[in-house]
Amino acid sequence: MSVATGSIADRIQAVLAEQRTELRHVSLDIHSHPETAFEETRACATLCGLLKSQGFEVRRDVSGMQTAFVADGQSGEGGPRVAFVCEYDALRGLGHACGHNLIGTASAAAGISLLRALSESGVPGHIRVVGSPAEEGGGGKIPLVNDGVFDDCDTALLLHPSDRTMSVMWALACTHWHWAFTGRASHAAGDPDQGINALDAFVHAYTGISLWRQQLKDGARVHGFIEEGGTAPNIIPERSSGEFLTRARDAAYLDEMNTRFAAIFEAAASATGCTLELTKNETYKDLRSNRVLADRGHLHLDEVGLSPTVAKPWERVGSTDVGDLSYACPTIHPEVAITEEGVSCHTHEFREAAATEEAHDVMLRGAAALALTGADVISDSAVRDEVRSSFAAEPWRRPEWRGSGA
Numbered sequence: 001m002s003v004a005t006g007s008i009a010d011r012i013q014a015v016l017a018e019q020r021t022e023l024r025h026v027s028l029d030i031h032s033h034p035e036t037a038f039e040e041t042r043a044c045a046t047l048c049g050l051l052k053s054q055g056f057e058v059r060r061d062v063s064g065m066q067t068a069f070v071a072d073g074q075s076g077e078g079g080p081r082v083a084f085v086c087e088y089d090a091l092r093g094l095g096h097a098c099g100h101n102l103i104g105t106a107s108a109a110a111g112i113s114l115l116r117a118l119s120e121s122g123v124p125g126h127i128r129v130v131g132s133p134a135e136e137g138g139g140g141k142i143p144l145v146n147d148g149v150f151d152d153c154d155t156a157l158l159l160h161p162s163d164r165t166m167s168v169m170w171a172l173a174c175t176h177w178h179w180a181f182t183g184r185a186s187h188a189a190g191d192p193d194q195g196i197n198a199l200d201a202f203v204h205a206y207t208g209i210s211l212w213r214q215q216l217k218d219g220a221r222v223h224g225f226i227e228e229g230g231t232a233p234n235i236i237p238e239r240s241s242g243e244f245l246t247r248a249r250d251a252a253y254l255d256e257m258n259t260r261f262a263a264i265f266e267a268a269a270s271a272t273g274c275t276l277e278l279t280k281n282e283t284y285k286d287l288r289s290n291r292v293l294a295d296r297g298h299l300h301l302d303e304v305g306l307s308p309t310v311a312k313p314w315e316r317v318g319s320t321d322v323g324d325l326s327y328a329c330p331t332i333h334p335e336v337a338i339t340e341e342g343v344s345c346h347t348h349e350f351r352e353a354a355a356t357e358e359a360h361d362v363m364l365r366g367a368a369a370l371a372l373t374g375a376d377v378i379s380d381s382a383v384r385d386e387v388r389s390s391f392a393a394e395p396w397r398r399p400e401w402r403g404s405g406a
C-alpha cells in the first residue's frame, strides 16, 4: 500500500505553511465570535470567503439551512471525490468550548491544501468542503446526508480537538428531548390545594430517571436540565420545562430507552395531574469509523508528529452527527490533542485551549493528516477499493479493531 506520493505530501505541507497566518485569523475570528446552532452566519461567511479566494465554487443556503455550505474544487478532469467537513457552531453558554473553530478551519485547510497539491501534481480529483451547522444540537449533517451531499463522495473526513490523539473516535447514538409540564398556579400558602404543581411533576420525572439509571446497559446515559421551574416562591409553579439527552451504544437500545424515557415523563404527569408536552428532536446515530481510513489516518497522524494512541473502545465518549455521516459515507473523525490529558471539552479550560498557538499548530498538523488521508483515497485505487469494501461489509465489529499494527 503506497502513501501519497512525496510531491503531493510536500505540496500539502507547503500550502499549509503559506496559509498559516491567514488560517490563524480565521480560527481566532470564529473563536472570538461564538455563534450557536443555525446562527453561525459570521463563521459561515468567513469560511466561504476563504474557500472562494482559493478557487472553490461555493454554494450557500444548502438543504434548507442558511448557515450550511458546499464548496467544490476540481483538479483536472474527473477523478475520485473526497469531502472535508467543517463544523463551526459554539456551545450555548460556553462559547467555543468544543473547539469547533479548529474543526471548521482544519477542514477548509485540508481541502485547500489538497486541491492545490493535486492541481500542481497533475492528479485529477474533486475536493468538496462541506459546511455543517449545529453539531452541538440540531444536527446539520442529517439534512445534508438526506439530500445526498455525500452520495458521490468516496470518503468524508474531519478532525476534532481533544486532550488525546487517535484516528478512531467513538460516539454514542443520542436523542435530544424537550419537555414541559403544565399545571395550575395558586397561592402557595393560602390555596395550595387549588394548585397543580408542575415542578413536582419534574421532580417525579427526575427521580424516575435517577432510579432507572442503575438498570441501564453499559455506556447508556441520560442527562438534562430544567429551564423553567417556577416564577415566585409564593406561587405553586404552573410550568416547568427543560431538555434531556438519552444516549446508547446502538440505535436499537436507544429506541428501547426512549420508550421508557417517555413512559417516565408520562407517569410523572399522571401522578401530579399535570399535562405533558414531550418533543423528540433530532437523533444522532452512533459513529462507525471506517477501518481502512482509520489505519491511513493513524499512519498520517504519526507522520505529522502527533503521536496517535489507540483508545479503549467507548472510553469517554460523547455523541455527534458525524454518526449519521458515517452510515452514509466512509468516514473517520480523528481526535487531536490540543491540551494536556484530562482537560475535557465543554469546559472553560478547553475553550481557552482552543485559541492557543499550540492548538493552531496541532490543527494544521491534523489538517495535513486529513489531506494526506484524502490524497491516499484520490491517488491510490487500491486504497479506494479497500475503503469501499470495508464500508460495504458494515457493520464491522469495532471491539475487534485494535488499531494500526496491533
Ligand SMILES: [Zn+2]
Residues within 6 Å of the ligand: 098, 136, 345, 346
Ligand atoms: Zn461538543
Ligand SMILES: [Zn+2]
Residues within 6 Å of the ligand: 098, 099, 100, 135, 160
Ligand atoms: Zn465538538
